[in-house]
Amino acid sequence: MIKVCPHAINSTSYKINFRKSPDTINLAVEELRNLEFSNDDKNFIKRHGAKPPFKNGKEAYDFIKNSGIKIQFAKLPSNDIHAQWDINEKSININKIYKNNRNKAVILAISEAILHEAGHAKDNDGDSSIQEEINCLALNAMAHRTYEKKYPNIYNSAQENIVKNGVTMYSDIYFDKNPYRLIKRIQKSYSHLPAGDIKHPADYLALAIKYNNF
Numbered sequence: 253m254i255k256v257c258p259h260a261i262n263s264t265s266y267k268i269n270f271r272k273s274p275d276t277i278n279l280a281v282e283e284l285r286n287l288e289f290s291n292d293d294k295n296f297i298k299r300h301g302a303k304p305p306f307k308n309g310k311e312a313y314d315f316i317k318n319s320g321i322k323i324q325f326a327k328l329p330s331n332d333i334h335a336q337w338d339i340n341e342k343s344i345n346i347n348k349i350y351k352n353n354r355n356k357a358v359i360l361a362i363s364e365a366i367l368h369e370a371g372h373a374k375d376n377d378g379d380s381s382i383q384e385e386i387n388c389l390a391l392n393a394m395a396h397r398t399y400e401k402k403y404p405n406i407y408n409s410a411q412e413n414i415v416k417n418g419v420t421m422y423s424d425i426y427f428d429k430n431p432y433r434l435i436k437r438i439q440k441s442y443s444h445l446p447a448g449d450i451k452h453p454a455d456y457l458a459l460a461i462k463y464n465n466f
């Protein structure tokens with residue numbers, strides 16, 4: 253999901269803590285701030301060689317706040333791109349088709365997307381790799397499972413793309429005991445990226461995905 257989009261238009265700028273009335277992003281950030289991951293999930297993701305950039309939502313929240321990162325709705329290249337980290341603007345951009353959407357499932361999905369993109373922001377470069385994606389996908393996949401437990405069946409009836417084909421799909425395949433669907437999905441989206449990079453050395457799954465060796 254990392255792509256630089258320096259020409260985002262029709263966006264509404266937002267910085268956490270600076271708005272009084274809760275809007276969709278504000279509500280999503282508040283969920284993020286209270287997010288914890290379960291020990292079972294933290295253990296499971298190790299089998300994918302994932303090293304999540306944050307240990308909980310509060311750590312991500314503090315990082316966003318202390319780094320002066322904006323979170324805003326913006327026009328993104330397609331409705332299938334839910335969020336992007338724009339290093340030039342120091343901005344996490346959420347697809348503006350969800351602006352003013354108050355569906356709780358969408359708010360939670362945006363919270364997951366913010367967490368994923370904050371993971372990309374943390375290394376302070378504009379590049380990504382398959383290993384970096386595996387690390388950042390671990391964050392939103394774990395967050396999804398925590399929210400599902402906190403708000404049972406919350407995602408079930410949501411028809412929005414960011415929920416159905418975004419966060420729910422990724423959590424399902426990330427936590428499937430058989431990694432085949434995860435491998436195929438990452439290959440589809442990220443095979444153009446290097447397996448790893450200097451800050452995210454490729455573990456076995458990233459290498460298997462890159463070289464189609466599994």
Ligand SMILES: [Zn+2]
Nearest residue numbers: 253254385388
């Ligand atoms: Zn990503």
